Amino acid sequence: MNNLLLGIDIGTSGTKALLIDDDGRVIGSSTVEYPLYTPFPSWSEQEPEDWWKATKEAVVSVIDKTGVSPKLIKGIGLSGQMHGSVFLDEKGNVIRRAILWNDQRTAKQCDEIVERVGGVKRLLDFTLNLALTGFTAPKILWLRENEPENYSKVHKVLLPKDYIRFRLTGEYASDVSDSSGTLLFDVKNRKWSKEMLNLLEIPEEWMPKVYESPEITGTLLPSVAEELGLPSGIPVVGGGGDNASQAVGSGIVKSGILFVSLGTSGVIFAHLDTPEGDPEGRLHTFCHAVPGKWHTMGVMLSAGGSFRWFRDSFGDVEIELSKWTGRDPYEFLTMEAENVPPGSEGLIFLPYLTGERTPHADPLAKGVFAGISLRHKKPYFVRSVLEGVAFGLRDSLELMKNLGIEMKEIRAIAGGARSKLWRQILADVFNTPITTINVTEGAAYGAALLAGVGVGVYKSVEEACDRVVKVMSLEEPNSERAKMYEEMYGLYRELYPLLKEYYRKLSNFIDKYYSNKK
Ligand SMILES: Nc1ncnc2c1ncn2[C@@H]1O[C@H](COP(=O)(O)OP(=O)(O)O)[C@@H](O)[C@H]1O
Numbered sequence: 001m002n003n004l005l006l007g008i009d010i011g012t013s014g015t016k017a018l019l020i021d022d023d024g025r026v027i028g029s030s031t032v033e034y035p036l037y038t039p040f041p042s043w044s045e046q047e048p049e050d051w052w053k054a055t056k057e058a059v060v061s062v063i064d065k066t067g068v069s070p071k072l073i074k075g076i077g078l079s080g081q082m083h084g085s086v087f088l089d090e091k092g093n094v095i096r097r098a099i100l101w102n103d104q105r106t107a108k109q110c111d112e113i114v115e116r117v118g119g120v121k122r123l124l125d126f127t128l129n130l131a132l133t134g135f136t137a138p139k140i141l142w143l144r145e146n147e148p149e150n151y152s153k154v155h156k157v158l159l160p161k162d163y164i165r166f167r168l169t170g171e172y173a174s175d176v177s178d179s180s181g182t183l184l185f186d187v188k189n190r191k192w193s194k195e196m197l198n199l200l201e202i203p204e205e206w207m208p209k210v211y212e213s214p215e216i217t218g219t220l221l222p223s224v225a226e227e228l229g230l231p232s233g234i235p236v237v238g239g240g241g242d243n244a245s246q247a248v249g250s251g252i253v254k255s256g257i258l259f260v261s262l263g264t265s266g267v268i269f270a271h272l273d274t275p276e277g278d279p280e281g282r283l284h285t286f287c288h289a290v291p292g293k294w295h296t297m298g299v300m301l302s303a304g305g306s307f308r309w310f311r312d313s314f315g316d317v318e319i320e321l322s323k324w325t326g327r328d329p330y331e332f333l334t335m336e337a338e339n340v341p342p343g344s345e346g347l348i349f350l351p352y353l354t355g356e357r358t359p360h361a362d363p364l365a366k367g368v369f370a371g372i373s374l375r376h377k378k379p380y381f382v383r384s385v386l387e388g389v390a391f392g393l394r395d396s397l398e399l400m401k402n403l404g405i406e407m408k409e410i411r412a413i414a415g416g417a418r419s420k421l422w423r424q425i426l427a428d429v430f431n432t433p434i435t436t437i438n439v440t441e442g443a444a445y446g447a448a449l450l451a452g453v454g455v456g457v458y459k460s461v462e463e464a465c466d467r468v469v470k471v472m473s474l475e476e477p478n479s480e481r482a483k484m485y486e487e488m489y490g491l492y493r494e495l496y497p498l499l500k501e502y503y504r505k506l507s508n509f510i511d512k513y514y515s516n517k518k
């Protein structure tokens with residue numbers, strides 16, 4: 001057998017370990033899930049120890065399942081949910097649960113950052129990005145203000161996948177793509193921003209050493225190797241934030257091809273040759289996992305997450321059916337929605353279940369079904385969720401169009417891309433062809449390719465993608481439906497401004513009666 005590469009993705013729902021060979025063939029994968037904690041409304045936390053346990057379990061299980069010889073594994077690549085803060089003490093122990101990318105507690109700290117930095121323009125000059133509640137820097141300020149005892153113990157701040165790197169290799173290291181989402185990174189020059197760290201009074205020593213994504217950051221510790229049944233000394237490369245890694249895994253390493261991701265979050269992602277993204281920061285501009293390149297992306301917080309919420313809240317019958325048939329409950333839900341007329345007879349869903357990032361940057365926004373009538377039975381609500389998410393993603397696409405970003409093809413990736421109906425809705429709402437690719441393993445696959453570049457299996461990230469990523473299916477837009485959706489998108493766009501002030505009042509009400517938050 002050929003050399004093998006191991007990709008590990010620390011996702012929000014679980015950790016995936018994936019083995020590929022040097023021709024990019026998937027040998028096997030294993031996913032282990034873990035809980036997400038919401039101790040107060042709008043908070044979102046996970047236990048880093050759960051990620052570590054899941055990583056070990058997933059790696060052991062994929063080796064077991066595939067029966068491969070661990071000696072063939074030549075490199076390990078890491079990817080993970082971005083922005084989350086893992087606070088470590090002097091001994092490398094976790095101080096408190098990690099605060100995640102979709103946590104909304106830091107609105108006050110975001111305002112404080114803008115003030116300390118001297119306005120939005122300077123913040124954009126330093127980081128190319130806005131202060132958003134999900135990013136890492138406001139979480140550090142939140143800890144300082146709300147949990148001073150924990151803050152006083154902090155020695156290092158790591159991103160989720162970098163905590164796993166620390167456990168695997170003993171190294172404090174990160175990569176440029178993931179570090180870009182901290183708001184402490186000089187994205188243009190690919191290094192920590194001394195200005196930001198000084199202005200926010202965060203010690204630079206707290207930050208890990210930063211590498212380009214394919215660079216080797218350390219090697220597997222002998223004790224860990226023994227526990228996992230792997231040879232010690234396997235190189236671990238920088239890897240990337242899950243979006244940059246997914247981009248590598250789906251061939252988005254040059255201009256003209258974008259991806260739309262339907263994971264828990266929803267993302268529209270485009271490659272950039274230069275760090276010239278959205279001058280107003282409504283789209284993020286981050287370093288790419290391709291050395292010397294950048295990318296821009298719009299992120300909605302609850303894309304697949306909205307559908308999962310619907311399944312978990314109203315999908316009892318479908319969940320039961322799936323137990324009997326072995327089929328996915330989402331398949332039953334989408335099957336019912338296929339018979340609903342496009343546009344769900346005017347039922348519009350605002351997918352802001354956990355607030356929204358692009359384009360509103362509003363942690364207080366909430367989900368809405370607008371236009372319910374007696375005719376709207378459950379399948380209408382399913383379709384409306386799929387359509388509402390597509391409209392939310394179209395907002396990011398419009399921002400990219402306005403920046404003149406070339407879009408010849410949009411590749412659908414992540415869990416929701418399994419649904420042909422959802423892909424067709426995207427094609428119609430975007431009025432652009434939507435393709436799928438041969439590999440559906442997403443970020444873990446990209447991380448494995450980055451490992452391959454790092455250990456010399458591939459000459460470059462571009463060469464790896466050319467060799468392994470192939471287009472599989474194509475959904476063309478239907479002109480009549482596209483016309484109807486164009487009009488409906490206009491109606492969708494009208495809703496948020498109508499509700500913006502209301503969301504503030506609602507938030508005060510929720511704080512008063514249902515929240516115990518600090
Ligand atoms: N068969 C399916 N049809 C439609 N949507 C699906 C299907 N399977 C999964 N999904 C969607 O994909 C999401 C999970 O995607 P995934 O890429 O695993 O997300 P993450 O790693 O961000 O949690 C689910 O929340 C759901 O919305």
Ligand SMILES: O=C(CO)[C@@H](O)[C@H](O)COP(=O)(O)O
Pocket residue numbers: 011012013080081082083101102134181241242243263264265266267299
């Ligand atoms: O916040 C972002 C990107 O800026 C999210 O994309 C997270 O990185 C996690 O997303 P999932 O892959 O878990 O949906």
